[in-house]
Amino acid sequence: AYYYFNDTDYVMGAIHRGWNAVGSPGHAPGFAIAGSKKISDEWTLTGNYYGGDETAIADESGKYRHFFDVVALYNPSRYKKWSFAFNGDLGFQGGSSVFAVSAQAKYIVTPKSYATFRGEFIIDDGFIGTDAYSLTAGYAYQFNKYFQTRAELRYDFASSDVFFGSNRGSFR
Numbered sequence: 001a002y003y004y005f006n007d008t009d010y011v012m013g014a015i016h017r018g019w020n021a022v023g024s025p026g027h028a029p030g031f032a033i034a035g036s037k038k039i040s041d042e043w044t045l046t047g048n049y050y051g052g053d054e055t056a057i058a059d060e061s062g063k064y065r066h067f068f069d070v071v072a073l074y075n076p077s078r079y080k081k082w083s084f085a086f087n088g089d090l091g092f093q094g095g096s097s098v099f100a101v102s103a104q105a106k107y108i109v110t111p112k113s114y115a116t117f118r119g120e121f122i123i124d125d126g127f128i129g130t131d132a133y134s135l136t137a138g139y140a141y142q143f144n145k146y147f148q149t150r151a152e153l154r155y156d157f158a159s160s161d162v163f164f165g166s167n168r169g170s171f172r
Contacts (some may be wrong), residue, residue, distance in 0.1 A: 008038040016052065028053035030065075044073040054093060065093040081108040087120075091127055098127035113141045116152075124159075131159040 004010045014032040030052020038044045047070050054065040067089070074084040082105065089100040102120030109115055118136040122128070138152035 008044065009036060011035040016050075042075055042077055046071040046073075063094040065091065067091040082106070093127065096126035098125065099123045109139075112143075113139065115139050129160065133157045 001014070002010055002012045012032070012034040016030050016032060017027060030050065032048065032050045034046070034048040036044060036046040048068070050065075050067045050069075052065060054063070068091070070088045072086045074086070076082055076084075084106075085102075085104045087100075087102045087104075089098070091098045100120065100122040102118065104116065104118045107115045107117075116136070116138040118138075119134070121133045122131060124131050134154060134156045136152060136154040138150060140148055140150040142148040
């Protein structure tokens with residue numbers, strides 16, 4: 001259920017079937033609460049909370065999982081070709097936790113093309129299984145409102161072997 005205060009500000013509440021609950025009829029329900037507020041012409045803040053029973057972590061079976069997500073969007077009025085997004089996440093269940101931060105930038109090159117840049121990292125304490133870091137640069141060209149192409153160079157690194165070929169770093 002959503003409630004819009006105006007064109008940009010809202011609150012939302014939801015009940016969901018739970019984390020990874022496909023094919024699990026006995027899975028306990030969870031819930032979500034979210035909201036967004038345009039702070040100024042340049043800044044918008046969005047917050048999300050998801051909670052629910054999750055049994056995917058074997059030693060934390062039956063414990064409630066909490067996940068918080070905050071996104072800040074910045075569109076500087078002084079530099080109209082640039083836009084930025086900052087994201088922070090915190091999740092925990094029992095004795096496990098995860099913390100993640102990312103920053104993205106978009107630069108409008110021409111009216112039909114733009115460049116993007118992103119950096120992110122995840123610090124894990126048993127929640128998902130590995131620390132991970134990623135850097136990405138991209139370029140997009142929009143032919144019309146229905147068709148666009150994108151090229152991206154991405155480098156991922158993890159503290160354990162999670163990529164194909166059993167290496168800890170990977171270009172994509």
